[in-house]
Amino acid sequence: MPDPIQLFKPFICDEAIAATSDVLRSGWIGLGPRTEAFERAFADWLGARHAVATNSATAALRIALAAHGIGPGDEVITTPLTFVSTSHVIHYVGAEPVFCDVDAQTMNLDLGRAAELVGPRTRALIAVHYGGNPLDLVELRAFAAKHHLIVIDDAAHACGARFRGERVGAAGTACFSFHAVKNLPIGDGGMLVTDDAAVADRARRLRWMGIDRSTYARNGGSYQWEYDVPELGFKEHMNDIAAAIGLAQLPHVDAWNAKRREISARYVAAIADRDPTRARPVACTPGAESARHLCALLVADRDAVAERLRADGIGTGVHYKPNHLYAPYLAARRGPLPVAEAAWRKLISLPLHLLLSEADVGRVCDAIRRATGA
Ligand SMILES: Cc1ncc(COP(=O)(O)O)c(C=O)c1O
Numbered sequence: 001m002p003d004p005i006q007l008f009k010p011f012i013c014d015e016a017i018a019a020t021s022d023v024l025r026s027g028w029i030g031l032g033p034r035t036e037a038f039e040r041a042f043a044d045w046l047g048a049r050h051a052v053a054t055n056s057a058t059a060a061l062r063i064a065l066a067a068h069g070i071g072p073g074d075e076v077i078t079t080p081l082t083f084v085s086t087s088h089v090i091h092y093v094g095a096e097p098v099f100c101d102v103d104a105q106t107m108n109l110d111l112g113r114a115a116e117l118v119g120p121r122t123r124a125l126i127a128v129h130y131g132g133n134p135l136d137l138v139e140l141r142a143f144a145a146k147h148h149l150i151v152i153d154d155a156a157h158a159c160g161a162r163f164r165g166e167r168v169g170a171a172g173t174a175c176f177s178f179h180a181v182k183n184l185p186i187g188d189g190g191m192l193v194t195d196d197a198a199v200a201d202r203a204r205r206l207r208w209m210g211i212d213r214s215t216y217a218r219n220g221g222s223y224q225w226e227y228d229v230p231e232l233g234f235k236e237h238m239n240d241i242a243a244a245i246g247l248a249q250l251p252h253v254d255a256w257n258a259k260r261r262e263i264s265a266r267y268v269a270a271i272a273d274r275d276p277t278r279a280r281p282v283a284c285t286p287g288a289e290s291a292r293h294l295c296a297l298l299v300a301d302r303d304a305v306a307e308r309l310r311a312d313g314i315g316t317g318v319h320y321k322p323n324h325l326y327a328p329y330l331a332a333r334r335g336p337l338p339v340a341e342a343a344w345r346k347l348i349s350l351p352l353h354l355l356l357s358e359a360d361v362g363r364v365c366d367a368i369r370r371a372t373g374a
Contacts, residue, residue, distance in 0.1 A: 008181035011354040016248035023244035038243035048193035050200030053238035057177030060190035080322035099334035129158035132291030157293035260292035270365035308371040
């Protein structure tokens, strides 16, 4: 039996490996010059105005809510079909999540249903771009403007994704993940990007204990100990080791995403002749270019399909069990969720990473055909 094929595997380029030893020898490994350089490079690449680097996307999302003034008494509309970070951060700031159903094709928030959930306490919406497939950004902004809502993009899957040519996160406030298996892996890390200078300033303080100046900024030339602490913050900044890896990985992301799209297209072609009630891909929004963090399919008898693939040495995943089915969210306010509740039992994610060989991709294609056959 050939080696098992993993669902995800991180890819670290040679330049990042070399940059890691450089930074370790540099005499500065905390929050410092490389973190600032990564923030600038990421903002330029994305076309965003401000970037604030954190130690995870979870931290970036919580800080984004806080920096936008979301707190106790507020409600935030979001999708149940996400990693629990998206929902947890709403609680972390003392607000309440309100779950809205998803679109049956894309698994993204169904904005047509979200209007029914807007109430007097609704302040914001967290838009998760499922699997790297962007929501329709024009529709999203129009919806937010109509209902006076702040939009925070949970772009954990969508690093490099575009809608009508514009990168997700280039406008408004968005949070990216550099977790080990994301499209731009650095181990753990996140980036809050925003076009609002006040939000960026507050986020910069909140990620570093509420302190008004970084140790590195204070260290220019002579040692200056003095700083002010205008508010309570958290210890959630990025460090220069992670940033050095990020700086070296960033120039490759567009090419890596193209490779992810190629592999996904092969998997989708392999099931193209299947009856869509038995197997079909999660679709990308028209006009969008996916970052393809996931290649997710909707298949009948999902657990049996996963078991057949496992027997063929192929790892799979489920993204996600809807969050309202977990204990902290059983009582959360929600609309009817028939699509999310039916779809998650069919969702299966196929191996998608940059260390897949041509032969591996062929093996997955053959196995998914066999597993979804009559
Ligand atoms: C949709 C989504 N949001 C947020 C996160 C949190 O990212 P991080 O692990 O960087 O905190 C993840 C991570 O898997 C995610 O998939």
